Amino acid sequence: MKIPEPTHTLKIHELLKESLVIRDLRAGEKEGALEEMIRPLSGHDKRLSEKELYEKLLQRERLGSTAVGEGYAIPHCKVKSLDEPLVVLAVSRKGVSFDAHDGNLAHVFFLVVSSVENPSQNLQILAAVAQLIRRSRLLLKRICKARSSQEILGIIREEEEKIF
Secondary structure, three states: OOOOOOOOOOOHHHHOOHHHEEOOOOOOEHHHHHHHHHHHHHHOOOOOOHHHHHHHHHHHHHHOOOEEEOOEEOOEEEEOOOOOOEEEEEEEEEEEEOOOOOOOOEEEEEEEEEEOOOHHHHHHHHHHHHHHHHHOOOHHHHHHHOOOHHHHHHHHHHHHHHHO
């Protein structure tokens, strides 16, 4: 009998790139925040259209807010022909009104863009983000206090190492 090999647990820090960390999101409302988070993505895949991403993210928000409460939001969408999933991590110290069910402003955003051709990957990433948020009690506070993108990436890695 062959024993199946353990599956690799998806870790958000493995998907994050320093160039996709926004330390100081300026927008105070949902639409402006989405526009601001989309900007750095076009540098990672020239096929990505900022306008298309914005429209897809707004469509998803119309289905229901991607704010999960307690200061977090996970806006996400799927696009065609994306080589690898992209995750933008954005921090707003003043907070963004993102229609959270608990009424709180969102301060930390994990914007996920994945391929239409690989729908299970999108679910894996969203589940990994949700698990990180749920299990790491100090994550929000630590990220909001971080002074650099590198420090934020280190915090994500440390918190994931504690819980996985």
